[in-house]
Structure formats: structure tokens, C-alpha cells
Amino acid sequence: MRSDARPAATSATGTPKAKRVPRAQREQQMLDAAVQVFSRCGYHAASMDEIAEASDVSKPMLYLYLGSKEELFAACIRREAARLIEAVGQAAEPGLETGEQLRRGLTAFFAFVAEHRESWIVLYQQARAQGEPVVEEVAAxxxxxxxxxxLLVRRAALDSVPTPRLGERPDRGEAAAVAQAIVGAADALAGWVLDTGPEPPEETARRLMSVIWIGLEPRLHGARYAADPPTPDEPTPDESAR
Amino acid sequence: MRSDARPAATSATGTPKAKRVPRAQREQQMLDAAVQVFSRCGYHAASMDEIAEASDVSKPMLYLYLGSKEELFAACIRREAARLIEAVGQAAEPGLETGEQLRRGLTAFFAFVAEHRESWIVLYQQARAQGEPVVEEVAAxxxxxxxxxxLLVRRAALDSVPTPRLGERPDRGEAAAVAQAIVGAADALAGWVLDTGPEPPEETARRLMSVIWIGLEPRLHGARYAADPPTPDEPTPDESAR
Amino acid sequence: MRSDARPAATSATGTPKAKRVPRAQREQQMLDAAVQVFSRCGYHAASMDEIAEASDVSKPMLYLYLGSKEELFAACIRREAARLIEAVGQAAEPGLETGEQLRRGLTAFFAFVAEHRESWIVLYQQARAQGEPVVEEVAAxxxxxxxxxxLLVRRAALDSVPTPRLGERPDRGEAAAVAQAIVGAADALAGWVLDTGPEPPEETARRLMSVIWIGLEPRLHGARYAADPPTPDEPTPDESAR
Amino acid sequence: MRSDARPAATSATGTPKAKRVPRAQREQQMLDAAVQVFSRCGYHAASMDEIAEASDVSKPMLYLYLGSKEELFAACIRREAARLIEAVGQAAEPGLETGEQLRRGLTAFFAFVAEHRESWIVLYQQARAQGEPVVEEVAAxxxxxxxxxxLLVRRAALDSVPTPRLGERPDRGEAAAVAQAIVGAADALAGWVLDTGPEPPEETARRLMSVIWIGLEPRLHGARYAADPPTPDEPTPDESAR
DNA sequence: GATGAATGAGCGTTCATTCAT
DNA sequence: GATGAATGAACGCTCATTCAT
Incomplete structure (x- = not known):
């Protein structure tokens, strides 16, 4: 149960009990362990004892370096969120065509989730059920x-998506709604892949793009979903499908 | 609400405290309070003391009727999930056209979330951060x-969405992915509306339909999102996969 | 070690494990034990575990009834201080002659200390080394x-002790200094008796009165201690001795 | 203070940090810091970390030189007590007249307390709330x-204060009681001056002498405080003893 | 049926103390 | 000689849970 087969990638010392490790490294060690434990048990159910043991350090070290349970959790959140955003941002090069940018971002996202299962679980499932200070971090x-x-959605739409009406909150425009839907869908698919077994991130990204992008483009040319066919003065979506 | 007809043998006390309430009603009372408290504090941070006080019953009653904190939480989850599913199922009458069925289901969903804010928060945010027994309940x-x-997606697609290949897990087909995306998007929009202020559920449903349904229908006639073929000067996605 | 021979003076139930005791009684029980432990170990060295065990209740009860270690300590201080002041105040009936009033007060004080050794130790030795909130309580x-x-001193002095000069702080007058000296001397004698073995409180009071009162009366007629005999215009104390 | 003559073999480092300080000096440094911290926080609340930091040495040095927290505290007590006694003893030159000797000792005492506020607080308030080993030190x-x-009291009294009866503990005689009262009164006045603002030590000493010495001298000629004889209409103290 | 009284167990946190360098 | 790194052991406090009335 203790310090299992982590292959000691960085410092290949053969010593079974790594002692006297410099601070920066120990800190990462602790964060690694904390993410593992938090993702498995959630914030409250995780005990500092367990995290300390998983980090292979004593509890006082944990407190000396990370301050408190809440700060430790926040540090995990911050690190993992930064990693995720870094990975996605890296992939979505600004020079690319809009759709391609989104597709690559999504691919990077699904790849990240597959590779950093625990990070994702902590961010998406555990961090949202906490008290204010941490939840705001992840919400940000x-x-x-x-x-x-x-921005991507709005750019893709050129001018065809109506600019937010005067006085309207900027986060309430149609583009914002679409973005929320996209991100939510991505979240759900990430969880779905985690649950049902792996597939190449490109495949998952394609699946999502097939739903949203094909649907997005017609809208950019004015298509709207109309509840009832009876409204004849609105063009049927079918017409604008390409 | 039901007047208890039992002769007031012991109720001759002048205390205005409502006593001798039938069990079923008491249970609902407790669940109501529990949902309130759980949604506000989360599972762990909520204390049985607080819930008992909010239910206006003593703690031993809570335990007698609901068994344990975990069972109580599970009962909350079960009741709220049932209510949600009931509401959505009610709205999506089987006789309707597929798209309309989905639209009405979504509308009912957004209406439910707006009306039962706490239920939704418990189901969506709190219940997912728990240990196995409860999380399975909500996952179900x-x-x-x-x-x-x-089913809706598959029906809408008629035959155009490929039937799951033989031996393929039924939850891994394209239709399942689309459904996951839709549900995830709906979740995200629900949270978005909760955060940014209310709007008519029909409007939110329309927003989502505009993204997914307009995109879905072309796919039903064979459209697929292809990353590169249209842009031959673009590198294959494989290269950028990490 | 547990619940030793306390003779169960109030409720002579023969049950060896007194259970289901009403709150008020339990609270006194806890305060009794706390005073014992605090007087033996001091505030910091005393552990709530130890106090709980000495009270013959579990720790949660301690916290439920008394709130926190600090509040518990404060409650001890308050109760014991009140008892002491009550005892002394009772003895020093206002109608008596001034000197007699003081003598009776001192007697009551020494009697209290002899009878409530621990109370006195907590008040005099332990409570003064704490952080602000408690120290202020005992200082008050x-x-x-x-x-x-x-007041006694000033009254005894009639007008012969100079009224505080204009603008002088009321607690800086000569009478205040004399009062401080008297109280300090009483404290010291109380400790001395505690250390060296009991004697009748009347005897200890007489000892102190012999020092201060005989000295006080000449002063009331103008005697002052003069450092150097060379000042011939001030009467030698000897003259005013009666 | 003693310059260590050892050749500066290793001290060739250009660091401005004062290194290679002789042991005796370091020790004083630590004691200074410790007295500061102990007087501010009390024994338990003071942490070795804080003391080490205030001493500008590392914690292992602290332990190497002073052994343990308790030994460190005891060392503080010893040093400060020695200083106090030295100061008072110096002032009370044996050749002087008895009263003058006492007056000078008291003056020195009040001067010491004013000048070494922290030393006094540690000795008088903090050291008395500890466990046995340290409390004995300060009691001594x-x-x-x-x-x-x-001795002073007895000397002043010549033969008029009865010599301890045969077999009586030497610390139980009337002279001992008077001495206790004087010291206790001095303690109280010292605290009083600390609380209410400074005044010349001579003044405080005069105040105390006025109370005790004027009263002492009559006693030396046989005066005793008698509770009742002078007032025949007053009940005997015995009756009111509780 | 309903509840005030009571607790076992465990968690977050800190501190005096000591290696290994 | 001097120190950053590390820990065993408690302590204050709380909570889910259960008697005894």
C-alpha cells in the first residue's frame, strides 16, 4: 500500500527510503499524492493522515509546506487547472481556422482527461461540492x-450571431450559451469515456464536433430552431443544412 | 395535511407543537429539510443535528425513520431524481415528433431546475463528490x-446513424455519445442559468435545440464532421495528438 | 483512577455509575473536576481528556455544556471568584467598625483559601499567566x-489621608496603594499558610492586622514614613503609636 | 563578552551574518530572547521556534546549549532571579540601620521591576503557573x-518579637509571617505600578514603608492587634468564624 | 412515540525534539 | 559549528450514533 511502483522517473536513486529531499520536489510529491487521494475520496472524506502516508512524508511536513487541508486542496486545484488550461491552450493555436482550433482544443482536452484521470475527477467532481474559497478557484x-x-463561437459566427443587445450582460448572449453547451457536452463526454473505456481523443473530439459544429455553421447563416413547424415565416432548419 | 383522526388521548397538552404526525408525512418533512441542508452545505459538512433541527424532529426520529446519514442522503437523491425524471418524462409525450419530444423534455428539465434549485444542486453538485454507494444511485x-x-436520437436518426456493430457495447455507439453530449450540455446550461439569472425555460431549451438539433438533422442525412479533408493544407490531427 | 471516593453528598444513589444526570448537576461536576485539574497542572498543561475523565463524563459532554477549553477555564474562574467574593463580602458586614470589618474579611478570606485550596490556586497562580480574556476576568x-x-482604608482614614490631588487617577492615591499592599500581603500569607501547614484563619488574620492596622492608625493621624531621621520637622512615628 | 582567541580558520566567509560567536555570549543571547518571549506568551504558549528566531540562532543550537524547553525556562528563571536578588542585596548594605536597609532594598526592588519589566513578569506571573521543577526554582x-x-524583621524587633518556640518550624514564627506580608505587599505594589503607570521607585518604597514600618515599630514595643478587647460591645470573632 | 443525555472514534493541527548534511 | 528537513505524539474539537427515560 505504501509508495507503490512509481518508477522514480526524475531522481533514479535506488534508495528505498528517499530522505532529505529538497523542498520543491517534496511539494510536488505531496500534491501528487493529494490529488490521488482527493480524487478517490473527495475533500471531506480524505484525511490528512492518508495523504501524508501516500506522500510518504509525515503530517507535519504536509502542514509546514502546504499550510492546511483547505490550502492543500486549493493548491491541487490550482495546479491541475493550470495544467489543463495549459494543455488545451497550447493545442488551440490562434493562427488556425476557427473550427480546427476548437477541434484541437477538444482533442487536447480529452487527451488530458485520459492521461490525468485523477486531476480531472478532482476538478470536475470534487472541487464543485466544496465551500466558497475553493469552488471559486475552479469556477474561475x-x-x-x-x-x-x-470567443471562438463569436468569431466563427462573424456577424451573423446577433451582438448582445444593449444593456444585456455579456455572459448572457447566445454565444455564451453555445459555449456553455459545448463545454458541458465536453465534460459529459469526458466522463463517458472514462466510464466506458478509452478511445482515441481525436475520436471523441470528432464525435462532439459532429454534433456541435455541423449544427453551429448553419446557425451562423441564420438558422434558428423553431419549436413548432407551424410558424411558416421562419425558414425550416432543413433548408440551411449544407 | 391529513388530519389525524386518532382520539386525542395524550394530546391534551396545551402545547401548540404539532405532535403525532403520521409517519409518511414526517418522512417527507425530514427529506425536505435534508435536501435543503445538503444542498447548502454538501454531504459531509451537513450535520445530522442541523437536519434534525430543520426537520423539527429529534435526532433519534431521524435515525429511526431514515436509518443513517448515508441512507438519508440516498433517500434524498432517490426522491429528487425520481421527481426530476417524472417531470421530464411527463413532458416528453411518446406520441410527439422526435424533435418536439426532446424540446419539451428539455423545457421541463430547465423548468424543474429553476423551480427546485436545491434538488438540482444536490443531484448535480453534491451527490457526485461522494463515495460509491450514493454516487451509483445518482449515476443510475x-x-x-x-x-x-x-433512444430519441436513434429514432430521429432512423437508419442513418449506424446501428451498433455486433458485439459493441450498447453504450458506446454514436447515438449514446450524442445523448451524453446533449445531457451534458443541458446540465451546463442549467447551471449557467442558475448563475446568471433566470430566463424562461422555453428560451433555454430553444438555445440548446438550436445547437444540437440543427446539427443533428444534417448528420442524420449523412453529414459528418471531418477535420481535414476540406482543408488539404492542414496537417493530419494525428500529428498534433499528444 | 476513575471516579474515586467522592462521597456523593447530594444524591445518595448507590449506583456506582451515575448516569442520566440533569444538566445543571453535571455542569457543577465538570467545573469541580476542571478546577481540580487546572489547579494541579495549569491551564495549558491540563488536557480536556484529563478533565473529562476526572468529571466522569465524556469529552463531547464537556464541549456541549461548556463550549471550549477557554470557556471552561473562564467558567471556573468566574465561579470560584464569585464564591470567594461572596464569602469575603458576607463576612465584612457594612455595619461594623472599620478595622473589625477588615479583620473579618481577612478571616473569611483565609478560611476560604484553606477550605478551597484548589480554587485559590487556580485564581491566584494559574489564571494570571493566561491570555487576555481570562486574565481580565480574574483581574476584575x-x-x-x-x-x-x-474604601475601608479611606473610611478609616477619615480625612487624614489626603484626598487624591486634582487630576490624579483615582487608583493612584495613597489609599489605593495601601489597599494593594494589604491584598498582596494577604495573598502572600495565604500561600504561606498553604505551604507551611494550617493554622486557624483568625490567627492568620490577626498576624496581618498586626502589621497593617497598627501601622495604619498612626498614619491616620498624620504619621509618615520618612527615609532619613534628619528631617526633624516631621514627627517620629513612635510618637503617634498608641 | 569574552573574545574567543581561537584563530579564525573557518571564519573567512564574507557573509555579514555574525558567526562564530563565543558560546557564553550566544547563551546570553538566547536567554535574552527567551525571557522576552516567555514574558509575552507564557511558558506553554511560547514556542521554541519563536525563541530560536528571536535569538537569531537555529533550533538545534538552542537545544545544544540549553538542553530542553524546560531547562531553558529554568535557566531564564535562575538568571533573572539572581539578577533581582543581586540588585536588592547590593542595595541593602548590611551596615545600615534596619529600617533604612529595608527601605533601600524595596527601592532597589521597585527599580528593578520598572527596569526589567519582562524579567519580573516571567518570575512573578509565568513561573508560578508551571509544573513542579520550575516552580521550585522560583520558590527557592x-x-x-x-x-x-x-532576619531584618527579627533584628529590628530585637527581643520584642518572641523567638520561635522550641520545636517550632523556623518559617512559622511571627517574624516569618511579617516578612511574607512585606514581600507579598511589595509584589502587589510592583504589579500595581506596572499597571497604573510609573512612579519613582523611592516613592513606591515610601508608600510601603509607611504601611509596614510605622506599624512594625510599635509592635516591637509590644503592641498587638487585638480584635475585640477595646470594643466590649463587639461579639467574639470565634462566633463568626465559618 | 419521542427525546434529552451521553459517547467512541477520528480529524485537523501543532509542538518539542532530532537527524543528516 | 551550524542548519534545513523531518517526525512521534498529543491536543482541542466535532460528529454520527445510541441509550434510558
Whole structure:
């Protein structure tokens, strides 16, 4: 149960009990362990004892370096959120065509989730059920992503998506709604893949793009979903499908 | 609400305290309070003391009727999930056209979330951060919804969406992915509306339909999102996969 | 070690494990034990576990009834200070002649200390080394005593002790100084008796009165201690001795 | 203070940090810091970390030189008690007249307290709330002072204060009681001056002498405080003893 | 049926103390 | 000689849970 087969990638010392490790490294060690435990048990059910043991350090070290359980959790959230955003941002090069940018971002996202299962679980499932200080941290990270997607959507739409009406909150426009839907769908698919077994991230990204992008483009040319066919003065969506 | 006809043998006390309430009603009272408290504090941070006080019953009653904190939480989840599914199922009458069925289901969903804010928060945010027994409960409810949507998608697609290949897990087909995306998008929009202020559920449903349904129908006639073929000067996605 | 021979004076139930005791009684039980432990170990060294065990209740009860370690300590201080002041105040009937009033007060004080050894130790030794909230409590009690003595001194002095000069702080007058000295001397004698073995409180009071009162009366007729005999215009104390 | 003559073999580092300080000096440094911290926080609340930091040495040094927290505290007590006794003893030159000797000792005492506020607080307030080993140290110092005062008192009394009866403990005689009262009164006045603002030590000493010495001298000629004889209409104290 | 009284168990946190360098 | 790194052991406090009335 203790310090299982982590292959000691960085410092290949053969010593079974790594002692006297410099601070920065120990901190990462602790964060690694904390993410593992938090993702498995959630914030409250995780005990500092367990995290300390998983980190292979004593509890006082944990407190000396990370301050408190809440700060430790926040540090996990911050690190993992930064990693996720970094990975996605890296992939979505600004020079690309809009759709391609989104597709690559999504691919990077699904790849990240597959590779960092625990990070994702902590961010998406555990961090949202906490008290204010932490939940705001993760909400901010999510907002950052949603805002980026909103920009993409708006850019893709050129001028065809109506500019927010005067006085309307900027986060309430149609583009924002679409971005929220996209991000939410991505979240759900990420969880779905985690549950049902792996598939190439490109495949998952394609699946999502097939739903949203094909649907997005017609809208950009004015298509709207109309509840009831009886309204004849609105063009049927079918017409604008390409 | 039901007047208890038992002769007031012991109720001759002048205390205005409502006593001798039938069990079923008491249970609902407790569940109501529990949902309130759980949604506000989360599972762990909520204390049985607080719930008992909010229920206006003593703690031993709570335990007598609901068994334990975990069972109480599960009961909350079960009741709220049932209510949600009931509401959505009610709205999506089987006789309707597929798209309309989905639209009405979504509308009912957004209406439910607006009206039962706490139920939704417990189901969507709190219940997912728990240990196995409870999380499975809510996962089952979600699966039920996703399956229904999957059926809709598949029906809408007629034959154009490829039937799951033989031996393929039924939850891995394209229709299932689309359903997951839809449900995830709906979740996200529900949270978005909760955060940014109310709007008519029909409007939110329309927003989502505009994204997914307009996109879905072309696919039903064979459209697929292809990353590169249209842009031959673009590198294959494989290269950028990480 | 547990629940030793406390003779169950109040409720002579023969049950060896007194259960289901009404709250008020339990609270006194806890305070009794806490005073014992605090007097033996001091505030910090005393552990709530130890106090709980000495009270013959579990720790949660301690917290439920008394709130926190600090509040518990404060409650001890308050109760014991009140008892002490009550005892002394009772003895020093206002109608008596001034000197007699003081003598009776001192007698009651020494009797109290002899009878409530622990209370006294907590008040005098332990409570003064704490952080602000508690130290102020005990300081206030002491001030109350000193003020009473100051009044006595001033009354005894009639007008012969100079009224505080204009603008002088009321607690800086000569009478206040004398009162402080008296109380300090009483404290010291109380400790001395505790250390060296009991003697009748009347005897200890007489000892102190012999020092201060005989000295006080000449002063009341103008005697002052002069450092150097060379000042011939001030009467030698000897003259005013009666 | 003693310059260490060892050749500066390793001290060739250009660091401005004061290194290679001789042991004796370092020790004083630590004691200084410790007294500061102990007087501010009390024994338990003071942490070795804080003391080490205030001493500008590392914690292992602290332990190497002073052994343990308790030993460190005891060392503080010892040093400060020695300083106090030295100061008082210096002032009370044996050649002087008895009263003058006492007056000068008291003056020195009040001067010391004013000048070494922290030392006094540690000795008088903090050290008394500890467990056995330390409390004995400070009790011994106090005993030394009391004994000196007892001698003074006895000397002043010539033969008029009855010599301890045969077999009586030497610390139980009337002279001892008087000495205790004097020291206790001095303690109280010291605290009083600390609380209410400074005044010349001579003034405080005069105040105390006015109370005790004027009263003492009549006693030396046989005066005793008698509770009732002078007032025949007053009940005997015995009756009111509780 | 209903509840005030009571607790076992465990968690977050800190501190005096000591290696290994 | 001097120190950053590390820990065993408690302590204050709380909570889900259950008697005894």
C-alpha cells in the first residue's frame, strides 16, 4: 500500500527510503499524492493522515509546506487547472481556422482527461461540492475556458450571431450559451469515456464536433430552431443544412 | 395535511407543537429539510443535528425513520431524481415528433431546475463528490435519462446513424455519445442559468435545440464532421495528438 | 483512577455509575473536576481528556455544556471568584467598625483559601499567566476586592489621608496603594499558610492586622514614613503609636 | 563578552551574518530572547521556534546549549532571579540601620521591576503557573528573599518579637509571617505600578514603608492587634468564624 | 412515540525534539 | 559549528450514533 511502483522517473536513486529531499520536489510529491487521494475520496472524506502516508512524508511536513487541508486542496486545484488550461491552450493555436482550433482544443482536452484521470475527477467532481474559497478557484478556471470558447463561437459566427443587445450582460448572449453547451457536452463526454473505456481523443473530439459544429455553421447563416413547424415565416432548419 | 383522526388521548397538552404526525408525512418533512441542508452545505459538512433541527424532529426520529446519514442522503437523491425524471418524462409525450419530444423534455428539465434549485444542486453538485454507494444511485438516474435521449436520437436518426456493430457495447455507439453530449450540455446550461439569472425555460431549451438539433438533422442525412479533408493544407490531427 | 471516593453528598444513589444526570448537576461536576485539574497542572498543561475523565463524563459532554477549553477555564474562574467574593463580602458586614470589618474579611478570606485550596490556586497562580480574556476576568475580581479595601482604608482614614490631588487617577492615591499592599500581603500569607501547614484563619488574620492596622492608625493621624531621621520637622512615628 | 582567541580558520566567509560567536555570549543571547518571549506568551504558549528566531540562532543550537524547553525556562528563571536578588542585596548594605536597609532594598526592588519589566513578569506571573521543577526554582529564590527580610524583621524587633518556640518550624514564627506580608505587599505594589503607570521607585518604597514600618515599630514595643478587647460591645470573632 | 443525555472514534493541527548534511 | 528537513505524539474539537427515560 505504501509508495507503490512509481518508477522514480526524475531522481533514479535506488534508495528505498528517499530522505532529505529538497523542498520543491517534496511539494510536488505531496500534491501528487493529494490529488490521488482527493480524487478517490473527495475533500471531506480524505484525511490528512492518508495523504501524508501516500506522500510518504509525515503530517507535519504536509502542514509546514502546504499550510492546511483547505490550502492543500486549493493548491491541487490550482495546479491541475493550470495544467489543463495549459494543455488545451497550447493545442488551440490562434493562427488556425476557427473550427480546427476548437477541434484541437477538444482533442487536447480529452487527451488530458485520459492521461490525468485523477486531476480531472478532482476538478470536475470534487472541487464543485466544496465551500466558497475553493469552488471559486475552479469556477474561475472554467470561466476562462468558457470565455475562450465564447470567443471562438463569436468569431466563427462573424456577424451573423446577433451582438448582445444593449444593456444585456455579456455572459448572457447566445454565444455564451453555445459555449456553455459545448463545454458541458465536453465534460459529459469526458466522463463517458472514462466510464466506458478509452478511445482515441481525436475520436471523441470528432464525435462532439459532429454534433456541435455541423449544427453551429448553419446557425451562423441564420438558422434558428423553431419549436413548432407551424410558424411558416421562419425558414425550416432543413433548408440551411449544407 | 391529513388530519389525524386518532382520539386525542395524550394530546391534551396545551402545547401548540404539532405532535403525532403520521409517519409518511414526517418522512417527507425530514427529506425536505435534508435536501435543503445538503444542498447548502454538501454531504459531509451537513450535520445530522442541523437536519434534525430543520426537520423539527429529534435526532433519534431521524435515525429511526431514515436509518443513517448515508441512507438519508440516498433517500434524498432517490426522491429528487425520481421527481426530476417524472417531470421530464411527463413532458416528453411518446406520441410527439422526435424533435418536439426532446424540446419539451428539455423545457421541463430547465423548468424543474429553476423551480427546485436545491434538488438540482444536490443531484448535480453534491451527490457526485461522494463515495460509491450514493454516487451509483445518482449515476443510475442519469443513465436512465441518457438512455431515453439515446433512444430519441436513434429514432430521429432512423437508419442513418449506424446501428451498433455486433458485439459493441450498447453504450458506446454514436447515438449514446450524442445523448451524453446533449445531457451534458443541458446540465451546463442549467447551471449557467442558475448563475446568471433566470430566463424562461422555453428560451433555454430553444438555445440548446438550436445547437444540437440543427446539427443533428444534417448528420442524420449523412453529414459528418471531418477535420481535414476540406482543408488539404492542414496537417493530419494525428500529428498534433499528444 | 476513575471516579474515586467522592462521597456523593447530594444524591445518595448507590449506583456506582451515575448516569442520566440533569444538566445543571453535571455542569457543577465538570467545573469541580476542571478546577481540580487546572489547579494541579495549569491551564495549558491540563488536557480536556484529563478533565473529562476526572468529571466522569465524556469529552463531547464537556464541549456541549461548556463550549471550549477557554470557556471552561473562564467558567471556573468566574465561579470560584464569585464564591470567594461572596464569602469575603458576607463576612465584612457594612455595619461594623472599620478595622473589625477588615479583620473579618481577612478571616473569611483565609478560611476560604484553606477550605478551597484548589480554587485559590487556580485564581491566584494559574489564571494570571493566561491570555487576555481570562486574565481580565480574574483581574476584575481582584479589582473588586481591592476597591472594597480602598474604601475601608479611606473610611478609616477619615480625612487624614489626603484626598487624591486634582487630576490624579483615582487608583493612584495613597489609599489605593495601601489597599494593594494589604491584598498582596494577604495573598502572600495565604500561600504561606498553604505551604507551611494550617493554622486557624483568625490567627492568620490577626498576624496581618498586626502589621497593617497598627501601622495604619498612626498614619491616620498624620504619621509618615520618612527615609532619613534628619528631617526633624516631621514627627517620629513612635510618637503617634498608641 | 569574552573574545574567543581561537584563530579564525573557518571564519573567512564574507557573509555579514555574525558567526562564530563565543558560546557564553550566544547563551546570553538566547536567554535574552527567551525571557522576552516567555514574558509575552507564557511558558506553554511560547514556542521554541519563536525563541530560536528571536535569538537569531537555529533550533538545534538552542537545544545544544540549553538542553530542553524546560531547562531553558529554568535557566531564564535562575538568571533573572539572581539578577533581582543581586540588585536588592547590593542595595541593602548590611551596615545600615534596619529600617533604612529595608527601605533601600524595596527601592532597589521597585527599580528593578520598572527596569526589567519582562524579567519580573516571567518570575512573578509565568513561573508560578508551571509544573513542579520550575516552580521550585522560583520558590527557592523567593524564599531567599523572604528569609533575608525575616532576619531584618527579627533584628529590628530585637527581643520584642518572641523567638520561635522550641520545636517550632523556623518559617512559622511571627517574624516569618511579617516578612511574607512585606514581600507579598511589595509584589502587589510592583504589579500595581506596572499597571497604573510609573512612579519613582523611592516613592513606591515610601508608600510601603509607611504601611509596614510605622506599624512594625510599635509592635516591637509590644503592641498587638487585638480584635475585640477595646470594643466590649463587639461579639467574639470565634462566633463568626465559618 | 419521542427525546434529552451521553459517547467512541477520528480529524485537523501543532509542538518539542532530532537527524543528516 | 551550524542548519534545513523531518517526525512521534498529543491536543482541542466535532460528529454520527445510541441509550434510558
Amino acid at each position: 478556471a472554467r470561466r476562462q475556458v468558457v470565455d475562450a470558447v465564447t | 438516474a442519469r443513465r436512465q435519462v441518457v438512455d431515453a435521449v439515446t | 475580581a481582584r479589582r473588586q476586592v481591592v476597591d472594597a479595601v480602598t | 529564590a523567593r524564599r531567599q528573599v523572604v528569609d533575608a527580610v525575616t
